[in-house]
Amino acid sequence: MITLSSYLAISFLLFVCGIAVMIARKNIIAILLGVELILNSCAINFVAYTRFVNNNLDGHIMSLFIIIIAAAEAAVGLAIVIRFFQIRESIHIDDATQLLQ
Amino acid sequence: MNETVVTFFSGSHPYQVVTELLTRYLGFNATGLLTVVTFFVACFVIVNVMALVGGLGTYAERKISADMQMRQGPNRVGPFGILQFLADGVKMIMKEDIVPKDSDKMIFFIAPILCMAGVFATLAVLPFSSGFTLTHLNIGVFYLLGVSSVVGVGIFLGGYSSNSKWSMIGGMRGASQIISYEVPVTLSIIAMVLLGGGLNFKDIVGAQGGLPHQWFIFHNPFTVISFIVFFIGALAETNRAPFDLPEAESELVSGYHTEFTGMRFAFFALAEYVEVFVLCGVAVALYLGGYQVPFELSDTFLLHNKIGLPLGPARILGQLLEVGGFVSKTCALYYVVIWIRWTLPRLRVDQLMTLCWKYLTPIALINLVGVAFWVYYFDGESMWNLIFKSGAAAAGGH
Amino acid sequence: MFDNFLFISSAALTVCGALAVVLSPNLMHACTYLLTSLIGVSGLYVTLSADFLAATQLVVYVGGVVILMLFAIMLTGGNDNKSVNKFGIEKIAPMGNIKTFTLAGLSALLMALVISKIIVNVTKAVPKGELPPFSSTVEKIGELLITDHVLAFEISSVLLLGALIGAALIARPRKIES
Numbered sequence: 001m002i003t004l005s006s007y008l009a010i011s012f013l014l015f016v017c018g019i020a021v022m023i024a025r026k027n028i029i030a031i032l033l034g035v036e037l038i039l040n041s042c043a044i045n046f047v048a049y050t051r052f053v054n055n056n057l058d059g060h061i062m063s064l065f066i067i068i069i070a071a072a073e074a075a076v077g078l079a080i081v082i083r084f085f086q087i088r089e090s091i092h093i094d095d096a097t098q099l100l101q
Numbered sequence: 102m103n104e105t106v107v108t109f110f111s112g113s114h115p116y117q118v119v120t121e122l123l124t125r126y127l128g129f130n131a132t133g134l135l136t137v138v139t140f141f142v143a144c145f146v147i148v149n150v151m152a153l154v155g156g157l158g159t160y161a162e163r164k165i166s167a168d169m170q171m172r173q174g175p176n177r178v179g180p181f182g183i184l185q186f187l188a189d190g191v192k193m194i195m196k197e198d199i200v201p202k203d204s205d206k207m208i209f210f211i212a213p214i215l216c217m218a219g220v221f222a223t224l225a226v227l228p229f230s231s232g233f234t235l236t237h238l239n240i241g242v243f244y245l246l247g248v249s250s251v252v253g254v255g256i257f258l259g260g261y262s263s264n265s266k267w268s269m270i271g272g273m274r275g276a277s278q279i280i281s282y283e284v285p286v287t288l289s290i291i292a293m294v295l296l297g298g299g300l301n302f303k304d305i306v307g308a309q310g311g312l313p314h315q316w317f318i319f320h321n322p323f324t325v326i327s328f329i330v331f332f333i334g335a336l337a338e339t340n341r342a343p344f345d346l347p348e349a350e351s352e353l354v355s356g357y358h359t360e361f362t363g364m365r366f367a368f369f370a371l372a373e374y375v376e377v378f379v380l381c382g383v384a385v386a387l388y389l390g391g392y393q394v395p396f397e398l399s400d401t402f403l404l405h406n407k408i409g410l411p412l413g414p415a416r417i418l419g420q421l422l423e424v425g426g427f428v429s430k431t432c433a434l435y436y437v438v439i440w441i442r443w444t445l446p447r448l449r450v451d452q453l454m455t456l457c458w459k460y461l462t463p464i465a466l467i468n469l470v471g472v473a474f475w476v477y478y479f480d481g482e483s484m485w486n487l488i489f490k491s492g493a494a495a496a497g498g499h
Numbered sequence: 500m501f502d503n504f505l506f507i508s509s510a511a512l513t514v515c516g517a518l519a520v521v522l523s524p525n526l527m528h529a530c531t532y533l534l535t536s537l538i539g540v541s542g543l544y545v546t547l548s549a550d551f552l553a554a555t556q557l558v559v560y561v562g563g564v565v566i567l568m569l570f571a572i573m574l575t576g577g578n579d580n581k582s583v584n585k586f587g588i589e590k591i592a593p594m595g596n597i598k599t600f601t602l603a604g605l606s607a608l609l610m611a612l613v614i615s616k617i618i619v620n621v622t623k624a625v626p627k628g629e630l631p632p633f634s635s636t637v638e639k640i641g642e643l644l645i646t647d648h649v650l651a652f653e654i655s656s657v658l659l660l661g662a663l664i665g666a667a668l669i670a671r672p673r674k675i676e677s
Contacts, residue, residue, distance in 0.1 A: 024603035250562025
């Protein structure tokens with residue numbers, strides 16, 4: 001039951017869902033939700049491989065850094081979204097076409 | 102594996118006899134089954150007892166506030182009105198369950214459950230005694246921090262889903278307050294983890310002693326400040342006065358649970374009271390010696406060999422003494438929390454954030470460095486030990 | 500037995516949460532489903548005996564990221580306001596339409612085929628042996644962080660500080676230029 005392939009399958013499903021969210025949504029915050037899913041799927045892969053294949057803790061460290069980076073990404077990304085909303089009154093991704101206001 | 106409550110019971114003679122009997126009777130190894138059953142019973146008992154504690158918390162709050170305002174408080178139902186919370190509970194169940202028409206139904210249903218689940222999941226690691234704790238998880242403190250942050254999401258979603266301005270403001274205030282105050286609380290907990298040498302509650306409590314000078318709060322000057330920071334942060338995290346901005350009655354009607362009625366409201370209220378108890382328990386475990394009893398009175402060896410009790414009752418009695426120590430200290434802190442609520446006025450929102458980010462967080466950071474310095478420089482010895490040693494040296498002792 | 504139960508329930512939580520994030524038409528609901536998915540991932544870490552990581556996942560995601568997301572959704576108008584901004588685009592972006600979902604489904608299918616091609620080979624190559632028993636990872640992770648990975652650790656602290664200051668700087672409303 002608990003094998004490497006099952007974890008890979010779950011992480012694969014998470015990744016595909018994340019990609020689908022990122023492509024299908026027109027809402028910037030929804031796209032950020034997709035990014036979170038993708039980062040989590042990567043983290044599961046690292047931990048699963050480190051548990052089943054090489055038995056040391058390097059994968060845990062990698063996942064820890066992924067979590068850290070995801071937190072930083074969410075903070076900065078959402079700050080940008082809020083600033084964008086203040087300028088453009090919108091969080092539509094099609095509205096973000098200009099570099100300069 | 103982590104030590105659990107099953108580890109304690111499986112060491113006793115009757116448990117092994119029952120296991121053997123069941124194995125013979127059922128025809129397969131009953132150890133696993135009995136473990137699950139014991140665990141389930143223990144969880145059931147603890148959850149129910151804590152729900153009772155939450156109910157008694159409301160009674161205590163009303164009675165103590167009445168005492169402070171020279172009133173009587175509830176005194177009709179039962180002796181001294183102690184059954185008032187049961188009457189309130191029955192009233193809550195009988196009430197009509199109102200769901201606002203424009204509310205976000207799904208989130209409206211799950212928000213109280215998130216609050217309850219977050220609080221009751223913390224009970225898994227709350228160290229009532231060395232044996233009766235559900236599990237001495239090796240990441241205990243960290244787990245507790247993580248799980249209790251679900252409460253913030255519950256409060257936020259509760260405020261959002263009611264589709265009411267007051268609830269929305271209350272929910273946003275609650276979430277931002279809980280997130281902000283998690284920073285100083287976590288920093289001061291990390292200082293205690295440094296002293297205790299592990300994230301496990303068993304390690305942290307085991308590094309302390311039964312008498313006040315062995316507690317971590319009086320370990321060195323930094324830990325006193327750390328305790329104060331932790332306590333203020335805990336008050337803010339549980340939305341207690343003077344930090345009860347999310348449910349400020351005079352400004353926001355009743356904050357994030359304005360629109361909730363009946364059992365849903367009861368879930369929020371119960372979660373709040375149990376969370377206060379849990380955070381007081383964490384403060385006791387981290388700073389005030391936890392379940393340690395003075396003079397090692399709860400020691401099985403002492404009760405069994407010196408006093409002459411049989412082994413089984415000696416172990417149980419020791420555990421009960423530890424539970425008594427833990428609960429009495431926790432209740433004392435609970436009294437302080439209620440006392441603070443009924444004496445201090447409420448802060449403003451900007452004052453709240455200023456207090457957190459400009460005062461508590463830097464203080465907690467400097468404190469952490471101070472404790473680390475103390476552990477490095479004095480080898481983690483408490484200041485009383487150092488004073489005693491230098492006094493003995495000055496007196497010419499060897 | 501218990502491990503299997505934990506694994507199945509957290510896997511179901513993770514996958515169902517992720518699918519619900521894809522299919523939910525309401526942004527607030529999608530964020531709530533993301534919460535369940537993240538809690539499920541934390542359960543998966545527990546089954547992989549990564550206890551510290553599971554708690555970190557709870558602390559960072561549940562306590563931090565999801566609440567930040569919810570705040571951002573609230574500050575950008577929630578889900579009910581359907582007016583149009585000065586550029587003629589809806590203020591609140593829709594959660595996607597049939598065209599985007601078709602595109603997303605096709606690309607997800609393509610990606611699924613490519614990745615499954617890789618995964619099949621990988622799972623064949625992995626030797627199946629006895630797994631080591633559960634042991635606490637906290638001390639070992641701490642040691643690794645200040646020995647082998649100390650540079651990454653320090654850099655991540657700089658990154659977090661930069662993110663903190665940057666987020667505060669970006670989100671702060673500028674003074675109106677006269």
